[in-house]
Amino acid sequence: MLDGLTIAEKIALLHQHQPAVPRLGLAAFHTGCEALHGAAWLGRATVFPQAVGLGATWDRELLRAVGAAAATEVRAYRDGGASLNVWSPVVNPLRDPRWGRNEEGYSEDPLMVAELAIAFCTGLRGDHPVVWRTAPVLKHFLAYNVETDRDRIDMRVPERVLHEYELPVFLEPLRAGVVAGVMPGYNLVNGIPNHVHPLLRSALRAAKPDVVICSDAQAPSNLIAQFPTHAESHAAALLAGVDSYTDNGTDSAPTISRFTEALDRGLITEADVNAAVSRLLALRALTGEFDPSNDPYASIGREVIACDAHNRLALRAARESIVLLRNDSGALPLAGSVAVIGALGGQVLRDWYSGDFPYAITIEAALRGRLDEVTYTPGLDLVRLSGLDGLFAHQDWGSGAHTFRSVDDGGYLTVEEDGSVSTAAPAPDGWVVREQWRLDGGVVRGDRPGLEFRLERVTDGVAEAVTAARAAERAVVVLGNDPHINGRETIDRADLALPPEQDRLLRAVVAANPNTVLVLVSSYPYAIDWAAEHVPAIVWTAHGGQEQGTAIADTLLGLNNPGGRLPQTWYRGDTDLPAPLDYDVIGAGWTYQYHRGPVLFPFGHGLSYTTFAHGPLTVDGATATVEVTNTGEVPGDEVVQVYCTPHDWPVAAPIRRLVAFDRITLAPGETRTVTLTIPSWVLSYWHDGAFVAPAGRCTFTTNGAD
Structure with missing residues (x-):
């Protein structure tokens, strides 16, 4: 097909909105459809928990299933113009919990991010050996964790941090063969804009030669800040490896003009254009576009949208994502009369990358159907x-x-x-x-x-809340954020504190009724030092989608045994976090791997209504084995986490590093032998252009040994 295109037609295909070429039977096409935690921006769709909530499940199989459901619903919207090139997932590690887009990432740990991304992309891709259900694009390459001035900031990233922390989350999914493309971020890395960075070729294309590089929105035009003309900036991006240009909305004329000028000036050749267009056409071919008679997904219709199976999966995901942070003296499960307090107790909120709810169940409504006496006041x-x-x-x-x-x-x-x-x-x-x-x-x-x-x-909303709390045996205070306000795309958080009015409401309710449970529904961690000391039980969930209320009610009532674990560190209010632009994860002390101060709730933390015992851990080469027993009286999920602490590295070593994990379900009294595979790169450090696995002592532990 490439040989039949004129050079003008090829240049037109470089824009996000590719025109039809009727004489060749080539239909119009556009890159980009959002599917971060369900099909988005298309209309009604199954809405799963936010990505950070999916991360809290630590469940590869679940993420594969959620990816498959999201991709299936994207397919259902294909007759309405949905692109099968999905711009998901976000794989930037959650280095700084103040990042406005914290909700979009999975974890602060690169191994965990890579493994969950592979699982989610496997679902997006599908199981057919030839035709992909959708073609996933990873976001946002590289070192992207700041929203303020994101199109101008220059992240200075040391080589070790680049190769041990930032690159694996992109390279491992590419090597797994479940990713079609990568989107560069707006920022610069070590003085070079990501959209013209040599790592696009030397790292990404080395891992997958035909990977498509899709620009972020308006990023090609932003390059004018570093180049004399748009023709020169676009030529540089093409030569660096960018194939698809998301610029000026649906208006492709500026992009066409700039590349035409670049070609006329000899800044690029037709061969350079051919290489990009070939990759773009190959991406379209992946999803069966050019051979529809052999497309196994062609019959998918709108009936799959929010179907019973997807709704059940949404409930499972919401339940698995819940983390029990504190449960002092068995404050949970709930019983007796309950006062639900807080605006988020009566709402289920969308975020920027959500679909339209087919339905949404609030915490208050879900509890009202399960307990004899439930009152509700928003406290506003x-x-x-x-x-x-x-x-x-x-x-x-x-x-x-x-x-x-x-x-x-x-x-x-x-x-x-x-x-x-x-x-x-x-x-x-x-x-x-x-x-x-x-x-x-x-x-x-x-x-x-x-x-x-x-x-x-x-x-007075607080006074009304106090009255309600005094009249009930138990109070459930629901606090958190609206994903469209304060922390979100283009807006970072200034700190980790709860909004002062929410903190005031919580303290007043606890003073009125010490039998209070705090439910945090949030896109990111909070520094809740006072609550961690004074509130008997604390539950956290990311915004949980359409089944949020049911999942939380099930957990509060003991019908769901919480098995989620924190995907990132919850720091104390007095923690002196590094500056947002300090990207030296090792030197600055970012994440559980290198932070040496006390924390509120550590990475991997999460309680259960049962107890687990871990036997001795055996590590033989790349294999770790441990026996895990449910020593309690109810079934429960344990997330087995294996960590390594190096002792003899000649460079700064992590305090501990996650090297393997798995989520398992055990009946009361059940024992299971868990075998996990340890990737070689997590036992290595980067030095002089290669990973080095040094000889020397290394202590391996599981979370059960903490």
């Missing part, structure tokens, strides 16, 4: 705003962000495109979140001049 002040009718529930999200939800119609106060104000927004959403407001004294202000209202408090 009701206020009047001058010039507007009705009452509004006022929520302070911290960092100066406030929302106002109409009591009458449930909509959020928002600014329309024409500058008018309405309550038409069902939730804070959109690339520009117009439902956020500032509060200066008693005046509510928007981002546009003249948008201001005087606030009058009508009821």
Whole structure:
């Protein structure tokens, strides 16, 4: 097919939105469909827990199944124009928990990220030997963990950190043969923009020669900051290895013009264009586009969207992702009358990369169906705003962000495109979140001049919460974040603290009723030092999708034994974290591998309603073996984690490093021998252009030995 294209047609295919070439039977095509935790931006879809919640499951088989379900629903939308080139998953390790996109990653550990990414991509790819269900693209290469000025920052990454921490999460899935492409990040690494970085060829194409490099949105135009002209920047990107250019929305004219000029000036050759177009056509061929009669997925229809099997899988994923952080003196499971307190107890929130809920079950609704007496109060002040009718529930999200939800119609106060104000927004959403407001004294202000209202408090939400807590035997306080506010794409968090108003609500409820359970529904860790000392039971879940309420209720009531484990460290409030731009993971002391101070909840932490005993660990070469027994009275899931502590490395060694893991289910009294494979690279360090596995002592432990 390549030989039949003119040079002008080939250049046009470099843009994200590729035009049809009717004489060759080539249909229009575009790269890019989101499937981070379910099919997204297409309409109604099964919504699974956020990626960091999937990471908390430590369950490869589950992630493979979720990937398969997401890809199947993308296939179902193909008749509506969905691309089978999916831009998922995000494999950037969660180095800094303040990263605005923390919710999109799996873990702070590179082995765990690589293994879960392989599992998820296996589901996205499918099992057919020739035709792929979808063609996954890993995001975002390389060293991308900061949103502020992300298109201009230069991450200085030492060689060891590059090869031991950053590269494996991309290279291992590529070598596994389940990835079709990689997307570079906006930032620079060691002085070079990622979209023209030599590592695109020397690392990525060395692992998979035909890997397609898809640019991030508008990143090609951003390169003008480093080049005299767009023709030169685009030529440099093409020569570096970028194949598909996501730029200027659906308007391909600027991209075509720039490459045409680059060709005319001799900056690139037709052979360079041919190489990129060949890879793009090969990507399309992977999904059966050019041989539809042999496409095993061609019959998939809309009936699979939110089908019973996918809904059951969503519940399983939500249940497996829950982490029991604290359970003092058996505070859980719940019994008796319960007061559910907190706005998130009555809501299920989407994030930027969610599909539209087919249904959504709140914590309050799920508990109400299981207990004889359940009350609910959001714990929010009701206020009047001058010039507007009705009452509004006022929520302070911290960092100066406030929302106002109409009591009458449930909509959020928002600014329309024409500058008018309405309550038409069902939730804070959109690339520009117009439902956020500032509060200066008693005046509510928007981002546009003249948008201001005087606030009058009508009821005291904390006082109502205290009354409800006193009237119940137990209180369940549900706190957390809205994924569209504060931490999100383009916005990093300033710190790890709970919003002050949420902290005030929690303290007041605990003072009124010490039998309080804290449920955190959040995209990232919080420094909850006070709660960890004063609240008997604490449960964390990422935003859990459509079955969030059922999964949490099941866990609080003991119907689901929590088996999730933390995929990243939860630091204390007084922890002096390194600066966000300090990418020296080893020298700065990032992550559980190198952080030497005390932490609130360590990487891999998670409690259960049963107990487990680990026998002696045996390591023979690349194989680790351990017996695990459920010593309690109820079935439960254990995540077996094997760590290595090197003692004789001639370079700075990790305090400990995860080298293998598996999630298993054991009946009461059951013993199982668990055998795990240890990849060679996790027992090595990078030196002088290669991994070195030094001789010397290395202590191996399991989490059961802690």
